[in-house]
Amino acid sequence: MSQPGTFDAFRALPDPAAHVFETSQGDPLGALLTRATPGDIATAALSAEGPLAGLPIGIKDNLCTRDLPTTAASRILEGYRSPFDATVVERLRAAGALIVAKTNLDEFAMGSTGQHSAFKPTLHPLSPTHSPGGSSSGSAAAVAAGWLPAALGSDTGGSLRQPAATCGLVGFKPTYGRVSRHGLIAFASSLDHIGWLTRSVADAALLFDVLAGPDPRDPSALRDAPLRASAQPTPRIPALRLGLLPALIEDTPIHPAISRAFSALIEGLRSAGATLPDLSPAHLELAGPAYTAISSAEAASNLARYEGLRFGQRASGPSGAPSTVEALATHSRSALLGAEVQRRLLLGHSLLSGQTTLAHAQNARAHIRKNLDEALTHVDALLTPTTPDTAPRRDAPDDPEHHRDRFTLPANLAGLPAISLPLGHDADGLPFGLQLIGRRGHDAHLLAIARALEAFLTTA
Known part of the structure; x- marks a missing residue:
């Protein structure tokens, strides 16, 4: 059953879609880039059938939608309308969901604060001086504010789990390939995962049942049909084996409130009969450098198409259009891409021109994947804090070393499911979260474990 305040609460409203339009009026959080018209949503609601019938859902604006613009929060894609829906959007519509809004993000999903959108920053629902985290900032803010029951996001190194933690939500990313990436504007293709933010694990499991499965349009999609997450029995706490990663945690400065709560959770789980062994998979300290190299190189390759000629807006100069294609591309990218995107693209092109550093990064990634897979043969899941800090202040410096993503990066490099x-x-009322990393392909089992921990935390 769903926890209170989740999909069931929205279903009980006289008009769930109208609630979205009323509560998000004026968008004080900067969470929404575009909204559907109430008339279009009312028409769609008349024929909505399925497990999500009538539920309003937000879509991160790097996922293609045919009826709303898709900009990836970048000036270079301003006003772009896709001729097709992403596979996940198709499946939401087929399940009866109403696509009511496109949510804000760090430009091309490059950032961890929500402050790098080309159009407007996203504010934390509990504190306007803080960021909700990113890059799925708008999706997290809109769900945490109570505007939406759920929203889709993307997670390349923690871009969904990190704002879930800092906004007090459930944030789930599946095994790489379990959910189709067709229609996702790529940042780093081998690291990008589509996931979602909800208020309960039961709702996350229902979305998994709707969205997961093969897709011939995505060559990286897994071909086997997944188990239904909502049908899995909830395990008892004494039956759980949850691995701890003390070396990773001890090497990371952690907010005192997070450290205390995580220690209390471990003590409580042990008292309830769970087994929590310490594990030491090697090379996790290389996750940050490996992620930086691989993601930047893949971003440079993926974004090379936006040159203002075939793809993307074209920037005109004071003396007219540049005289060569190369000059046009340079001018358009310089004028229409933000500073954070340009920084990562410059680094990526530098790495691609050398190859040696990138080869080392790929080798480190292979070791991380192998070692995490081996560690997970001994336990049901790995348990860590989600982030070392609570929500960052809006004026906080950028995080090029990926300190905020330290606990989330390994799951992306290894392609493992995580929640x-x-x-x-x-003390200031800002939320934080815990993370579970599951075995490859065992998404339904991970969601069942998460449901057990959710219940344990509710009653503890």
């Missing part, structure tokens, strides 16, 4: 659950709040 963030609410764990507690700091």
Whole structure:
């Protein structure tokens, strides 16, 4: 059953879609880039059937939608309308969901704060001086504010789990290939995962049942049909084996409130009969450098198409159009891409021209994947905090070393399923979360474990 305040609460409203338009009026959080018209949504609601019938859902604006613009929060794609829906959007519509809004993000999903959108920053629903985290900032803010029951996002190194933790939500990313990436504007193709933010694990499991499965349009999609997550029995706490990663945690400065809550959780789980062995998979300290190299190189390759000629807006100069294609591309990218995107693209092109560093990064990634897979043969899941800090201040410096993503990066490099659950709040009332990393392909089992921990935290 769903926890209170989740999909069931929205289904009980006289008009769930109208609730979205009323509560998000004026968009004080900067969470929404575009909204559907109430008339279009009312028409769609008349024929909505399926497990999500009538539920309003937000879509991160790097996922293609045929009826709303898709910009990836970048000036270079401003006003772009896709001729097709992403596979996940198709499946939401087929399940009766109403696509009511496109949500804000760091430009091309490059960022961890929500402050790198080309159009407007996203504010934390509990504190306007803080960021909700990113890059799925708008999706997290809109769900945490109660505007939406759920929203889709993308997760390349923690871009969904991190804002889930800092906004007090459930954030789930599946095994790489379990959910089709067809229609996702690529940042780093081998690391990008589509996931979602909800208020309960039961709702996350229902979305998994709707969205997961093969797709011939995505060559990286897994071909086998997944188990139904909502049909899995909830395991008892004494039956769980959850691995801890003390070396990773001890090497990371952690907010005192998070450290205390995580230690209390471990003590409580052990008292309830769970087994929590310490594990030491090697090479996790290389996750940050490996991620930086691989993601930047793949971003440079993926974004090379936006030159203002075939793809993307064209920037005109004071003396007219540049005289060569190369000059046109350079001018358009310089004028229409933000500073964070340009920084990563410059790094990526530098790495691609050398190859040696990139080869080392790929080798480190292979070791991380192998070692995590081996560690997970001994336990049901790995347990860590989701982030070392609570929500960053909006004026906080950027995080090029990926400190905020330290606990989330390994799951992306290894392609493993992972979920963030609410764990507690700091003295200022800002939320933080815990993370579970599951075995490859065992998404339904991971969601069942998460449901058990959700219940344990509710009653503890």
